[in-house]
Amino acid sequence: MSFHLILFLAFGAVCVGGAVNLLAQRHPINSALSLITVMAALAGEYLLLGAEFVAAVQVIVYAGAIMVLFVFVIMLLNAGEEEGTKGSRVALLLGVPGMLTASVLMAWVVLQHSGTESVGIGALPGPPRNIAQLLFHDFLLPFEVTSVLILIAIMGAVVLASKPESTTGKVD
Amino acid sequence: MSVGAFILVSVIKSVIILFVLLTAVAYTVWLERKVVGHMQNRWGPTRVGPFGLLQPAADGIKFLFKEDLTPPHVYKPLFLAAPMMAVIFALTSISVIPFGNSITLFGYSTPLQITDVNIGLLMILGVTSLGVYGVALAGWSSNNKYSLLGGLRASAQMVSYEIALGLSLVGVLIQSGSFSLRDIVDAQGGTFLGFIPRWNIFHWQFIGFFIYLMAAYAETNRIPFDLPEAETELVAGYHTEYSAMKFAMFFMAEYANMITVACVATLLFFGGWHGPLFGPPLLQSLLPLLWFGIKIFGFLFLYIWVRGTLPRFRYDQLMSFGWKFLLPLAIANLMATAIVVAW
Numbered sequence: 001m002s003f004h005l006i007l008f009l010a011f012g013a014v015c016v017g018g019a020v021n022l023l024a025q026r027h028p029i030n031s032a033l034s035l036i037t038v039m040a041a042l043a044g045e046y047l048l049l050g051a052e053f054v055a056a057v058q059v060i061v062y063a064g065a066i067m068v069l070f071v072f073v074i075m076l077l078n079a080g081e082e083e084g085t086k087g088s089r090v091a092l093l094l095g096v097p098g099m100l101t102a103s104v105l106m107a108w109v110v111l112q113h114s115g116t117e118s119v120g121i122g123a124l125p126g127p128p129r130n131i132a133q134l135l136f137h138d139f140l141l142p143f144e145v146t147s148v149l150i151l152i153a154i155m156g157a158v159v160l161a162s163k164p165e166s167t168t169g170k171v172d
Numbered sequence: 173m174s175v176g177a178f179i180l181v182s183v184i185k186s187v188i189i190l191f192v193l194l195t196a197v198a199y200t201v202w203l204e205r206k207v208v209g210h211m212q213n214r215w216g217p218t219r220v221g222p223f224g225l226l227q228p229a230a231d232g233i234k235f236l237f238k239e240d241l242t243p244p245h246v247y248k249p250l251f252l253a254a255p256m257m258a259v260i261f262a263l264t265s266i267s268v269i270p271f272g273n274s275i276t277l278f279g280y281s282t283p284l285q286i287t288d289v290n291i292g293l294l295m296i297l298g299v300t301s302l303g304v305y306g307v308a309l310a311g312w313s314s315n316n317k318y319s320l321l322g323g324l325r326a327s328a329q330m331v332s333y334e335i336a337l338g339l340s341l342v343g344v345l346i347q348s349g350s351f352s353l354r355d356i357v358d359a360q361g362g363t364f365l366g367f368i369p370r371w372n373i374f375h376w377q378f379i380g381f382f383i384y385l386m387a388a389y390a391e392t393n394r395i396p397f398d399l400p401e402a403e404t405e406l407v408a409g410y411h412t413e414y415s416a417m418k419f420a421m422f423f424m425a426e427y428a429n430m431i432t433v434a435c436v437a438t439l440l441f442f443g444g445w446h447g448p449l450f451g452p453p454l455l456q457s458l459l460p461l462l463w464f465g466i467k468i469f470g471f472l473f474l475y476i477w478v479r480g481t482l483p484r485f486r487y488d489q490l491m492s493f494g495w496k497f498l499l500p501l502a503i504a505n506l507m508a509t510a511i512v513v514a515w
Contacts, residue, residue, distance in 0.1 A: 029250070029312065036305070053351075056294035060338075064301025065331060068308070072327045075312045075320060127290060128351055 008048045015041035028079045032070045039063040051124040053131050177280065185286050186267070193266055197427040198228035204476045211480035238416035243314070246413060250313035255414065255421035258306025262425035262432070265299040268292040269435045270354050272445045272460040283354070284461075292353040293345070296436060297338060300391065304330045306425060307393070307400060311410035322409025325487065326393060326400035332494045333390040333397075339502035340383035343509035344372050344440045357444030371443035376512060379505045381441045383498055388433040390494065392426060394475060396482040397490060434471035442467050 018037035025031045039062040046055035135143050202217065202224065209216025217224030242251065269292075270285035289295060304327050311323015345351065348359040362370045373381045390397040401409030411422045438444060447463030449456045485493070 029309075033250075052289070052291045053294070056291045056298050059298035060294065060301055064298060064304070065334070068301075068304050068327050068331050071305070071308055071312075072324065072331075075308065075324055075327075078320075 004048055008045060011041045011044040011048065015045065026082045028074045028082070029071065032067060032074060035070070036063050036067045039067065046124075049124045053128045054124075181280065181282055182286065185282070189266060189286060190263065193263065193428060193431065194424070196431055197424055198232065200427050200430065200472055201231070201423070202228050203472065204479070207473070207476045208480045211477075232420075235417050235420040240416040240418065241413075243316075243413050245315045247313040247315060250309045251413075252418075254306050254310035254313060255418045255425075256306075257309065258303060258425035259421045259428070261299050261303040261306060262428035265296045265432045266428070266435070268295050268353065269432070269439065270357065270444070271464055275457070285354070288352065288354055291351045293341065293351045293356070293436075293440075296432065297334075297341075300429070300432070301330075301334055303425070303429065306422075307410050310414070310422070311400075314410070314413040316413055318406045318408075319410050319412050322400045322406050322412070326410060329393070329397065329399065329490060329494075330391055332491065333387045333498070336383055336494060336498040336502045337387035337391060339499070339506055340380045340387060341440060342506050343377050343380040346506075346509050346513050347372065347375065347377070353439050353444075357439055357446070360443040361446055369443055369446065371441060371446070373441040376509060377441060379501065380509070381437070383502045383505065384437060384441070387494075387498060388437070389475075389478070390490070392429045392433055394426075394430065395479040396485050398484060399487055399490060402484060430472065430475055431468065434468045434475075437471055438464065438467040 015038050018034045018041060022031050022034035022038065025034060039058060043055040043058040043063070046052075046058060205227070206216040206224065217227040220226040220230045242248065267286040268289055270283060270288065272284040274281050274283045307326040307330075308323045311319045311321070311326065314320070344356065348356045350356060350359075360369075360371050360375075364370055364374065368374055389395075393400050399409075400406075401411065403409075406412070411419055414422065445460035445464040447459065449459050451459075
């Protein structure tokens with residue numbers, strides 16, 4: 001077993017452990033920190049597969065920016081510990097086996113029908129130049145359409161968050 | 173190079189760079205106290221050693237022997253983890269910074285850098301963006317309203333200014349066509365007209381440099397953007413409840429971040445270790461390190477100078493400056509650079 005494969009499995013174990021901990025923790029800030037661990041471990045996996053640029057972006061965007069906003073909201077609302085209700089035990093008993101079955105089924109379907117062969121360690125297109133070639137040349141139209149979609153989502157968020165026109169300016 | 177030799181060389185380099193960095197952190201604190209003192213018509217530290225030069229050692233010993241208080245209402249796991257996170261992320265980013273060309277010792281050729289990755293700049297941005305957690309979690313886990321406000325301000329401020337910071341660097345990236353810090357520095361060798369160095373600041377990126385400088389001051393929570401620890405409003409902000417070495421760790425993280433910012437500014441805009449080379453071969457091999465050191469010293473002095481000069485912003489001024497002035501300016505700078513390069 002090569003050194004890289006051992007590292008890959010270790011990062012994978014951290015990733016799964018973080019994800020399980022995310023569900024098991026009762027306090028939102030601990031769950032958020034577990035999610036950050038998952039993101040960082042995923043970045044490690046990408047790095048080992050050879051996708052350095054994707055790994056760096058994963059850390060900057062997900063672990064560094066999006067999760068900071070999660071933590072910010074948890075801090076701002078001072079969200080307390082999660083409280084169990086009558087339904088939560090039922091949800092636990094039915095939900096865990098159900099989710100396990102669903103994920104196993106999904107993994108099986110993906111493995112059966114995916115046309116691509118498996119990816120080796122360090123085989124992905126890593127350098128930013130190759131990613132840029134893919135994004136801005138080979139898949140330019142889908143890329144631009146996605147960015148317009150994100151722009152629309154941002155504008156929608158601004159409209160929803162801003163105060164209605166009629167109420168502003170009337171307060172003395 | 174075999175794996176064993178590689179690990180040995182890496183460990184030696186890490187130890188040397190960590191030692192130099194921590195010494196630099198300690199003496200930046202000394203420099204700050206001394207320079208701000210003189211700016212305010214005081215002497216600064218004078219009692220411990222000549223010119224107060226042993227003051228950092230005295231401070232370090234004091235921090236180690238002070239009582240390490242843990243207030244009763246804090247959330248303990250995160251209260252302990254937060255200063256460690258701050259200091260770890262602050263020290264990690266130095267690992268991709270190159271200090272000079274390769275040197276050959278005992279038959280091994282090795283770059284003056286812990287590791288040369290081709291996404292070096294992105295790695296620095298990623299690690300510094302993780303540095304927010306140290307401050308934010310310290311504020312939250314202290315269970316104190318001043319700390320919480322400090323942590324909230326820090327996370328909002330750092331996320332806001334990170335965008336302008338990142339965009340201000342893209343102009344340099346377009347010009348040099350690489351994320352590798354070594355390539356970026358190599359692209360800045362030579363001169364214009366024989367005497368103006370071909371540094372990026374003289375090569376279209378003048379505005380980019382100032383956007384970077386202002387955003388970096390906000391990222392490191394320094395005056396005039398030190399609202400997360402504004403003592404007139406928040407006692408000491410996110411580190412109000414910390415004492416002894418845990419407090420010192422936040423201090424170390426802040427100064428290590430300042431040094432990283434100075435290194436990145438030097439590498440990206442001021443030509444890294446490039447400078448006039450002369451004299452015998454030994455001097456020629458040492459001069460790049462000297463130039464690099466002088467440039468970093470210049471940036472650290474500027475930090476202190478600004479601290480001695482400017483008052484603190486108001487929070488709404490900080491936010492509108494970042495979003496309504498720096499961000500559009502950075503985008504305009506990026507567009508202009510792209511047009512110039514494409515032309």
